[in-house]
Amino acid sequence: MPPPPFQSADLNDAAADLLRKTAERSLIVGVIGLGYVGLPVVVAFGSRRVRVIGFDVDAEKIRQLNEGRSYIRQIASAVIAAQTTDGRFHATDDFARLTECDAIIICVPTPLTRHREPDLQYIEGTGRTLSRHLRRGQLVVLESTTYPGTTQDVLIPILGESGLRCGTDFWVGFSPEREDPGNQQYSLGTMPKVIGADDPIALEAMAQLYGLIVPRVVPLSSSRTAEAVKLTENIFRSVNIALVNELKLVYTAMNIDVWEVIDAAATKPFGYMPFYPGPGLGGHCIPIDPFYLTWKAREYEITPKFIELAGEINTAMPDHVVDVTVKSLSLRRRKGVTGANILVVGVAYKKNVEDVRESPALKIMTRLVALGAHIAYIDPFVPYLPRTRSFPTLSGLASIANDADFSIYDTAIICTDHDAFDYNLLVQTCPLVIDTRNAIARAGVQGENVVKA
Numbered sequence: 324m325p326p327p328p329f330q331s332a333d334l335n336d337a338a339a340d341l342l343r344k345t346a347e348r349s350l351i352v353g354v355i356g357l358g359y360v361g362l363p364v365v366v367a368f369g370s371r372r373v374r375v376i377g378f379d380v381d382a383e384k385i386r387q388l389n390e391g392r393s394y395i396r397q398i399a400s401a402v403i404a405a406q407t408t409d410g411r412f413h414a415t416d417d418f419a420r421l422t423e424c425d426a427i428i429i430c431v432p433t434p435l436t437r438h439r440e441p442d443l444q445y446i447e448g449t450g451r452t453l454s455r456h457l458r459r460g461q462l463v464v465l466e467s468t469t470y471p472g473t474t475q476d477v478l479i480p481i482l483g484e485s486g487l488r489c490g491t492d493f494w495v496g497f498s499p500e501r502e503d504p505g506n507q508q509y510s511l512g513t514m515p516k517v518i519g520a521d522d523p524i525a526l527e528a529m530a531q532l533y534g535l536i537v538p539r540v541v542p543l544s545s546s547r548t549a550e551a552v553k554l555t556e557n558i559f560r561s562v563n564i565a566l567v568n569e570l571k572l573v574y575t576a577m578n579i580d581v582w583e584v585i586d587a588a589a590t591k592p593f594g595y596m597p598f599y600p601g602p603g604l605g606g607h608c609i610p611i612d613p614f615y616l617t618w619k620a621r622e623y624e625i626t627p628k629f630i631e632l633a634g635e636i637n638t639a640m641p642d643h644v645v646d647v648t649v650k651s652l653s654l655r656r657r658k659g660v661t662g663a664n665i666l667v668v669g670v671a672y673k674k675n676v677e678d679v680r681e682s683p684a685l686k687i688m689t690r691l692v693a694l695g696a697h698i699a700y701i702d703p704f705v706p707y708l709p710r711t712r713s714f715p716t717l718s719g720l721a722s723i724a725n726d727a728d729f730s731i732y733d734t735a736i737i738c739t740d741h742d743a744f745d746y747n748l749l750v751q752t753c754p755l756v757i758d759t760r761n762a763i764a765r766a767g768v769q770g771e772n773v774v775k776a
């Protein structure tokens with residue numbers, strides 16, 4: 324239940340000004356953090372002819388954007404160029420310009436620390452920067468995924484260091500982001516948007532703001548509830564993926580094809596939703612977000628077992644793929660893994676995207692290198708592997724050419740089922756193919772040399 328609607332009589336001059344500017348679309352929107360989440364937000368407001376200032380600490384990203392170049396595949400450079408050329412959008416690292424903005428949307432990273440605990444340094448740092456430039460009449464919305472209570476207990480107190488008062492001088496809320504890179508069907512502009520705030524004026528301002536770019540807003544009773552919605556959506560995925568990963572192990576032992584089972588179960592028109600097994604979780608969300616809740620739950624002396632168990636099962640999947648590879652090399656090719664030439668097919672964390680953050684392919688490659696294998700990879704979206712904190716030894720490794728000869732490898736491991744791959748050619752030329760995505764069967768190809776993992 325959202326809080327009771329605001330009363331116009333409760334509006335002070337600053338609130339009335341904010342709502343008027345939003346209604347007239349004369350507001351300026353500031354977006355802090357121009358990554359996979361922030362850039363689509365910029366583009367969405369720009370396409371509704373709202374002026375946007377984008378803030379980032381990465382000078383190279385700012386330069387590219389102001390030159391009209393996009394670094395995210397699903398956003399065309401032409402779209403960015405159109406918005407920068409006519410002045411609708413400008414990117415900057417001059418945070419003093421936050422003062423110019425009426426609504427400020429925070430889309431900075433929320434990773435885990437080395438000890439797998441929430442790392443709020445980006446939210447806190449942004450809050451401190453913002454508090455130095457905050458002025459009366461501004462709306463601040465946090466979109467970064469985080470545990471319930473972050474907006475109320477962390478962000479608002481930091482913003483209060485400005486000397487201004489939340490709910491009187493400025494307003495704050497939380498709205499989770501549902502961005503799904505590579506999804507052709509749904510995008511920010513076609514999905515309902517959840518909004519949560521702890522006072523009715525903030526909620527009204529958010530409803531008007533996001534009403535400009537989404538088909539429907541879903542107002543909630545508090546910022547904590549909205550924070551919980553995002554975690555629930557991602558925990559739902561993590562737990563269900565773990566379930567099918569576990570079923571894969573059980574059914575494989577029984578010589579039953581788990582993908583055939585899932586496709587058949589999905590014909591039930593109610594009460595079932597298909598999730599698919601794979602080499603392990605990847606990306607910036609599903610492997611990370613659930614642990615924001617488990618960490619917070621400890622404060623309430625609760626250990627959410629489902630979430631921990633799902634994490635355990637999903638984390639073990641890359642090792643399972645390595646096990647299957649080692650056994651298959653031995654049984655089918657009479658070869659040990661040490662010295663074997665292994666090709667990893669697809670290193671992005673999911674199909675048709677270029678993002679390798681937390682990708683299980685990197686874990687599998689690192690494990691195989693440790694066992695003495697010679698590793699190469701092919702991925703048309705990832706020409707070379709960027710530096711990552713967890714897999715520094717792989718950084719700089721380049722993809723083999725698209726038309727390379729697969730026959731020189733002892734085995735290939737399909738980690739990502741990009742549409743661009745020629746699965747038929749792979750099966751025809753590579754002596755052994757380990758398939759973690761059921762990509763070969765989905766492509767309508769068959770081969771005695773294919774092992775599902």
Ligand SMILES: NC(=O)c1ccc[n+]([C@@H]2O[C@H](COP(=O)([O-])OP(=O)(O)OC[C@H]3O[C@@H](n4cnc5c(N)ncnc54)[C@H](O)[C@@H]3O)[C@@H](O)[C@H]2O)c1
Nearest residue numbers: 356357358359360379380381430431432433467468500502
């Ligand atoms: N990627 C997704 O699909 C997705 C989906 C839903 C939610 N989220 C959440 O959205 C948030 C952002 O994720 P992302 O994928 O866009 O991350 P990202 O790494 O792609 O982008 C974050 C951007 O913030 C910038 N940045 C870092 N510190 C900053 C600072 N102090 N001030 C200004 N800019 C700063 C970085 O340079 C980068 O450009 C995270 O909380 C994430 O969990 C991501």
